[in-house]
Amino acid sequence: MEFCAGGDLSRFIRTRRALPETVARVFLQQLACALKFLHDRNISHLDLKPQNILLSAPESPQLKLADFGFAQYMSPWDEKHVLRGSPLYMAPEMVCRQHYDARADLWSVGVILYEALFGKPPFASRSFAELEEKIRSDRAVELPSWPQLSLECRDLLAQLLERDPRKRISFECFFAHPFVDMEHIPGPESLGKATDLVVEAVRKDQEGDAKAAFSLYRKALEYFVPALHYESDARRKEAIRAKVRQYISRAEELKVLVTSSNKNLLEKGNPARELLKEMAKDKPRLCAALEVASAAIAKEEEGRDDSDALELYQQSLGELLLLLAAEPAGRRRELLHAEIQTLMARAEYLKDQIKMREAQSMGKEALAESVRSACTLQ
Structure with a gap:
């Protein structure tokens, strides 16, 4: 045996x-x-x-x-x-x-x-x-x-x-x-998948699409990490590390551009929200969903736990989309539709922030090979 x-x-x-x-x-x-x-x-x-x-x-x-x-x-x-x-x-x-x-x-x-x-x-x-x-x-x-x-x-x-x-x-x-x-389990195909994504990321980067390029670089890093763990040849592993350093550096530059753009979009006020809350007083489910949305916004602005805020956004949007489907035509439906669009934008922005941190973390993990050190931790 x-x-x-x-x-x-x-x-x-x-x-x-x-x-x-x-x-x-x-x-x-x-x-x-x-x-x-x-x-x-x-x-x-x-x-x-x-x-x-x-x-x-x-x-x-x-x-x-x-x-x-x-x-x-x-x-x-x-x-x-x-x-x-x-x-x-x-x-x-x-x-x-x-x-x-x-x-x-x-x-x-x-x-x-x-x-x-x-x-x-x-x-x-x-x-x-x-x-x-x-x-x-x-x-x-x-x-x-x-x-x-x-x-x-x-x-x-x-x-x-x-x-x-x-x-x-x-x-x-x-x-x-x-x-x-x-x-993303380490395997012989990990490096090929990472390379394909990087090629597409570079193309998007050259076209000036910062958001798409950053997303592709991040996805590529998710394959480079297992590729590093799978590779046993020291020279090839060091070559992969060198490339990963370059991609992390460019991804962090793109991160600044994408974050700045999203912040400018979301920092615009939304006075229609208060009007929608007033018009929702006869709809307990709608009021409750809007309260969850408010809690998500408050959580996000605290900046303590983005995962909790994102979960609240998702709960709220799930309920609001159901209510929108049943809402008759009129001013309240228009306001509800606009509010859902705003909340979706905030949720997407928050998701991007979480993914950005994950990409950065995964890049560092790739360079340090943290799984190996964690497995030998006493």
Whole structure:
């Protein structure tokens, strides 16, 4: 058998108490690749747990999925009344001896991710009876407030740890989830995708389209990071680093131009908003949606947490667009339409700001190879 010098994921987590989100995400992406391979062949592992996930080396490890003693092809009519796996990581439908299918593996993935982030599984218990009681409960799994996690990470955890398998995230949605982000997993095609985007970015830059050029440079950096992690040749890696430095430098110049343009657009006043609020007093849903929009604007102007502000904008716009569709023709509809346009512009501007910071951060990560250093963090 292949020798895995890094031990197993359980020991890796235990010696560090918990893993930073960035490291947990890299490991989750690798686990997702293994599950994609199995899922495409209709195979379920049915005993996913940290002890069965081996690490190829102590530094910059690659995960290796092991112990297929319970694995099987999943029949179209599902399984029933057969307990497989380890209780701590076993899906509720299996513990309750109900019908289960391949989605039982996704519950186990959720428990593994929870343990990696928080240092212990969600149903840690002193006895099997206590464990079974917790698993059989119909209460939603609560996520600790600390450490702080990204919205994407918390969303995925909540969807994986859904007790009802019919409501649990599907494999297709899991593989497509932005936190898993299989599109940007290091691979032989990463550099080619980055290069294609840079060529287009340079073309847009030469045409004077600063916003499009910046967006393309940012997207290219998202592929250059995994390209650097995948490349093993020292000379080629240094050549990629040199190019990345150039692209980061140009992207930061474009960032100044784009930010200045967007700020000038959004700093213009909107007196129609107060009039719309007055005209919405007989519409409780409209009033509530406008209040959420006001909270988003206030959050944005505080400048503390752009992610929270963006989420409020999205909540407000989702409701306002529904109300606009039902609003009859007239002055209020005109004002509502104009307000939605303004809020969309603000949300897009905020999204651009977040993406700009991410691009800058990813560029620095590429140069420092932070995943390697984080994985060896004691």
